[in-house]
Structure formats: C-alpha cells, structure tokens
Amino acid sequence: MAKSRLSNAIVVDYMRRIGSHDIEPGTPLPPESALCREYGVGRSVVRDALQALDAKGFVIVRQGSVAVVAPRHRWHVLDKDFLDATNPAEYFPLLQEARELLEPALARIAAARISDHQLTEMVALNTQLAAQHEDPERHAELDIAFHDALARATDNVILVSLHSSITGLGQHTRIAAAAVPGAIDRAVFWHEQIIDALRAGDATGASSAMHLHLTQVREDLRTTQPGHPEDPGEES
Template sequence: MYTPIQSSKLFEQIAEQIEERILRGELRSGDRLPSERELSEQFGASRTAVREAMKTLAQRGLVDMRPGRGTIVINATSRAMQQTLELMVRVGREDGYANLVELRELLEPGIAALAAARASEEHLARLRAVVEQMDASLHDVEAYIAADNDFHRTLATASGNRLILTFVDSIVDLLSEQRKHISRIGGAMERAQYHHKRILEAVSRRDAEAARIAMQEHLHQVRQDLETANRG
C-alpha cells in the first residue's frame, strides 16, 4: 500500500505519501487511517516518524487526530469551500438551486469529457457498479441520492484533476439537497438514470465529445425538473 522510506526526513515523506492518497481521492473524508503501529510497519519507519507525519498532516488540515478514536481523514479545504457555498445558496435560497445548476452546466460537461479521456479501468468499473446501485434504488430516495453523488464524484476522480475533485466534494451536500427537492417530481430519478447510462456509455467508449454532450443533456433535464419542482 505504501512505499518503504529510506531517507533522513522520514516523517515528511510519510506525510507526502498519505497526502497524495487523500488528494487522489483514494482516502476520503471520514476514513480512519491505520494505527500508528500499523503505519510504522507499512512504511518501515519508527513510530516517532509516523507520529510526526500525522502532526504535519493535521497542520495541513488533512487529518484530525482524535484521542481514543484514531486519526481520521478530513479535507479542511473542501469543508471551508463547502461552508461558503452553502451560505451563499441559502442566503439567496430562491435562486440558489438555479445558480447551482448553472454552475454545474459550466463545469460538469468538461469533467465528463476529461473522465472519458483519462478514466482507468478501475474508474469505469466503479461507475458501472454505481449505475447498477442506482437502478436498484429507484424506490429509495436516500440510497439513490447517495449513489448519484458517488457517480459524479467518481467522474471527478477519473478526470485526474485534484482541484476538480475538491470542488465536487465541496458541493456534495448542496447537490444532495437539490436532488431530494427534485425527487418529489414523478419520474425524476428514472429520467436522471437514463442520462447517467448515456454518460457511462460515452465514457466507456472513451468518447470525450459524446460524454460532454450527454452531461449537457443530463443537466438540461435537471434544470427542467427543478423548474417543475419549484412551481409545485
């Protein structure tokens, strides 16, 4: 999992390896890191070096060291951005969801195109599994929304751009609220699922332009459903 360290600055290199996994999305907010002893064995380093690495990561806002509970991955950058965006949407609640869709229309087609060009087989397998999960959750709003969030987050991860992943993580709670609002409209999840499958098909074919168009059409449908939900 980790590469044994052979350097005088052991704690810095330990911190860098863990930071890389966090930034790549392999370790997610809420994940618990192995114990100090286990990490020491994996890195082939002293527990003192591991302890210093954890302190470094905590100072960077990437982990939270909780006595009795271990070391938990966090993402202070995403959280700070999330709090700011949530405040902006809630202050302008009337237009907030529409503004969120507009922002997604600007960014997510590009994310889908990058995913088509850069996705690994592991990313594609994850996207297929999530689409199957959504198929099985069409009558369970909470489960469907969780899988929907995972689908778009996996696309962001597959883009290979860490800033994109940080941004998507920062709006996930807002997206959940918006999806729950839209789910009150009959057939909304089924319509979304049709578009998710078209996006997956395009990404699987490595067709960046088709993925871009499929995402645009998905978000157009989201906008239409949102307007219907707002009228209701």
C-alpha cells in the same frame, strides 16, 4: 453548555436571519454588550460567534466598530450550517448554472483518463441507483457518488476539490428532484449515455451527454418550484 456550542448557536441564528433576508447586507449588528444580553452569554462567546460569522463571510468585523452584514457576494452559501439554517432552494438555479459549466468539462477530461476500474464503479453505482426509488436521501447519496467517481476519473485533484465543494447543496437538489415522477429513471438513462461515451473514449459524446443530463435535472427541479403550472398548490 460548552462555550463553543453557545457561540455556534449565535452563528446559526444569524445565518438564518441573514439567509432569510430578515437582515439585509450593510445592516449593523447590535453592539457586543447588546448581543450578550440578547443571548445571555459572556463577551468572549459573542466575540467567537462574530469571528466565525466573519470567517464564513456573513458579517464584516472591524476593530473598534460594530460588525455589519456582509455583501451577498461574500457569503459562503455552500456552508453546511448555512444550508441547514436557511432555504437551500433559493440557490438551486445557481447550483445548476455552476454544474452546467463544470460537469460537462469533467466528462470531457475523464473520457481520456478513466480507468476500467473507475468505469466499473460508475456502472455499479448506476445499477444501484436504478433500483432506488423509495429513499430520496439514499438516491442523493448514490447520485453524488456517481458524479464524484466521474470527477475523480479526471485525475485532477483541483477539479475533484471544486466538484466536492458543491455536493452539499447538491444533496438538497437531488432529494427535491427525486420526488418528481420519472426523475430517477431519466437520471439513470443519461448516466448510461455518459458511461457509454466514457467507455468509447468519446470526449465530445461524454460532454454532450452530461450537458443533456443536467438539462433534464434543471427541468425536473423547475417542476418543484412554487408557481410552476404543475405545482400542486397552483390553481388550474
């Protein structure tokens, strides 16, 4: 097996263990020699894995001492490998908080800058979304594309980059929300309100419609969480 694949397997395993709270922040990792024995690899593979975990913010590597699990605020929780290795639902409320800060502002800016071509693109995406009720992953792709088109309409590459950084976790939230009865229809409705405000150049209306849309998304996601009164596993 290639060296990079061996080191990546260690990285993914430790991200899973850290993300599932099996290993708490501040916990020392075993010495390199112990890790070599545990994974059956050479020292260079272990060092590559530790450097990758350090770069992703999950461990702190110091010269001459063992690595330790980093404080939670340093973790790159939007890293795709981390999301694939752990339970992303833990971060759904935090993502919604971030979206509710960012996306109404994007809509406000886009209302003054959006082109006819970009409006047409958003209408087409929302039309496709309205017809998509069978495939949650396709729903997620279309919904992300709609919100990405709005971000691009700000003509601000920094904001586009910020928005793009959260779409990986956003794919997970959208797949979860798509299972809630009526969620897609509600999203399509609020998208229409956003489009209407953008077409009218109404910055306040676009921002308000986005805020209400994200409030609806938050409520839909809440119904997917264990312990919610409507959760199938909850006793009546």
